[in-house]
Amino acid sequence: MTSSPSDTQAPTTPANLISPSQTSNSINLKWDASQDNVGVTGYDIYQGTTLLTRTTGTTYTVTGLTPQTAYTFIVKAADAAGNVSNASTPLTISTLSPTADTQAPTAPKNTAASAITDTSVTLNWTAATDNVGVTGYQIFQGSTNIASTPSTTYTVTGLTQNTSYTFKIKALDAAGNSSPFSNTVTIKTLAVNDTQAPTAPANLTSSTKTDTTVVLQWSAATDNIGVTAYDIYQGTTLVGSVGGTTLTYTVTGLTASSPYTFTVKAKDASGNVSAASNAVTVTTNATGTVTAPAWAPNTAYALNAEVTYGGVVYKCRTAHTSLNGWEPPNVPALWLKK
Known part of the structure; x- marks a missing residue:
């Protein structure tokens, strides 16, 4: 074989x-x-x-x-x-160059809110899809992009209590394409059971007056959450309101050579109102005259307040608290000679 x-x-x-x-x-x-x-x-x-x-x-x-x-x-x-x-x-x-990606992701769906508090809300939504891949999401508060996240949930913080907000979401891919907006969700933060009123505004004074106007200024009140407004009273009549960061107000439409008494009260977001400030009584000038107080150190001056110094009237160009050495002729950045 x-x-x-x-x-x-x-x-x-x-x-x-x-x-x-x-x-x-x-x-x-x-x-x-x-x-x-x-x-x-x-x-x-x-x-x-x-x-x-x-x-x-x-x-x-x-x-x-x-x-x-x-x-x-x-x-x-x-x-x-x-x-x-x-x-x-x-x-x-x-190998060839990669093909440019011009296809945007789909819009996120089912945007919803949960865990609402007085200052925050958690947003959730259903993931978008993309021909290559979704890389992240933009969170919009109204029309403002406030944050980005790679996940399908985000907690917005720093909100104001008892306030309405609207939110919507966009998806992004690696090429920078952005999706249409998701549905809009509107929420209202919880109201805080705040019963504590602000402190009374202090040091109410009149910095300038004419025959028909009086300029008032005061020191800021404080509050456990925050002062939101000041109400100005002429006697018992409310004559005006300003925001919680404004510490001056000009009363207009007054009568020449007439006395007026003013007070100011502070308010917070819950509607709590402070006690009245000290009362200040001011007599308007005779028709056509303007009386400005003498300049003094360690005094808070509002914008456009007028003072006299050395027999000359000066107008305040920038709100400030005066110091020794800041006499009007010495600081033209603060005072304008009339």
Whole structure:
């Protein structure tokens, strides 16, 4: 009995290695079939010196590549006996540039509010989708973008108690495309059970007067939460209101050579009202005359307040508290000579 002779003949070298097509992250390879005395069983695909795979056909697509990058490939043929051909002619080919992403994500859905307190609210929404991937969300309070987050929940803080707010969400992708707005959710923060009134405004004075006007100024009141407004009274009649950070008011429409008594009260957001300030009684000037008080140090002067110094009248250009050495002639940035 005789044994079959062993096969030691390698296949012919694969010829005409080409790349019919490429993308930004893949390269398609194609070559002519090799010949073998018994039969070719497969082809080994190399990227540089690294064996990627063995395939039985004469085409193969290499994936997972980097955009705009050159790669070199060779192919070897193998038979059943383990004989391997010489390498094909190397092919160097580059992947393409990535395709620009101009498709925006879908709008987030089902925006809702929970855990509402007097100063905060938690927003939740259903995730948006994108052809590449959503990278984050923008939170809008009204028309203002107040924050960004990669998740589908966000807690807004620093709100004012007993106040209405509207919120909506946009989705973003890595290319900077932004989605349409989500649905809008409107909430009202909780009211704090605040029963503590502000302190009474102090040091109510009149800095300037004419025959028909009186300029009032006072020291700020304090409150456990915050002063929101000041009400100015002429006797028992409310004649005006200013915001919680304004400490001056000009009463107009008065009669010449007439006495008037004024007080000021502070208010907070819960409607608590302070006791009245000290009362100040001012007599308006005779028609056509203006009387300005003498300048003094350590005195709070409001914008447009008038003083006399050295027989000259000066008008305040910037609200400030005077100091020794800040006499009107010495600080033209604070006082304008009339």
